[in-house]
Amino acid sequence: MTPLTILRRSAAQRAIAPLLVVVSALMIIVGKVDQAVFESIRVSIVDHLAAPLALLSRPMTGLASLAERVRAAVALYDDNLTLSEENRRLLQWQQTALALADQNRQLRALLKLVPEHARAFVSARVIASSGGAYLRNLLVDAGSADGVARGQAVIAGEGLVGRVYEVGLLTARVLLLSDLNSRVPVIVERSRQRAILAGDNSPSPSLWYLDPAAPVRVGDRILTAGEGGVFPPGLPVGVVTAAGPGAPRVTPYVRLSQLEYVRIVDYGLADSLPPPVAATPKPGLRAAAARPNRR
């Protein structure tokens, strides 16, 4: 290893490091007091970083798919048996689903039910995930140029992933269900009980504000409640996997740490999410944000 050398610095050079420390600390405080200050800068910088990040994520995805191929080749026979069995069962379910869909259509026609919004969606690749211990978010390579807007639901496979909370021209940032700041109004499918699914940076978010008289059970399905106007009702979220003495834990259907592609769905509700407000909202700002914006 090379020898250490003496560092010679002028007075000006010596002064710059403490100055930058102070600037950093000030930025933390300013960012905490007014969270919207850095948002526009952040969004434009992230748009510029999209290309290198997307490039770097390719080999990683390649390695993961290679490992998956090797695993699949080894487990080919077993997988085949499992899949044949599953296929047989799914075909039965398909018949049931078709019958139910038909019946549902007839009943809706009888009730003259308002049809649900058409949903448009874009698929996007995950190009960065926050590498910190205290953040759970993703950066995807679709932005306002692709029709992505703040508040849109992000799903993968059949489960909810989170929602869009920052949009650039080419990129968007997704707040995962597991993030400390994530709160999603949900409903317990079996009991129709409402609760809030609160992230705490662990892989399994917890259920808050449950009615103690109607306890949830392990295996209960959790769906979005549609309250708050961010998500449509009935999106599958996860399954209760721990219903101990503390707050029940929900394991999301989607493995949030292993996402490569997500779908950003426009349910026509995105406009109803208020913009990020300062910690001390000015009079009138909140009223403007809370303005009903339904269709």
Place this chain on the structure above:
Amino acid sequence: MTIGSEPVPAAPARAAGAARLLPAATTALAALLTLEPVPLPGYAALTPTLTLMVVYHWTLYRPDLLPPLVLFAVGLGYDLAAGEIVGVTPLLLLLARAAVLRSRPWFIRRGFVWVWAGFAVLAAGILFGQWVIASLLAWRLLGTGAIVFRAALSVALFPLASRLLGYSQQALLGAG
């Protein structure tokens, strides 16, 4: 592998222009790699502190080539890209640099094991600092489990990172 088996030269040997950007470039690359989504369960919480490894290495061996302004810029870029609270990473990287510069004379004539141990102390300190800032900003005590694993993973991977940086240093910057 010993540092400073030779008496310390008065001034670092001059390296070719572009090669002098190596420390800054590797620091920026480490920050980009930290943002990489690795499809492993739970990886996001355990991502090793690659940037800290690179900053430690260069501050120890070539502090003249990794000025505080570079750390500030890389840290700021990382915070903006990762959605972190802006300012946290530059602050931690600058504090790490100050701590390493201060204890640098102590590492002269000591073996790699001591350099490694020094990184362990630094990583523990910086991750603890990160926990304190995150807890203060969230105004509650956050879990500490992830920090312990992150520190352990970072310390375990440090010799590899240090070796790679050492090779690149000798190839591009010479022994200086």
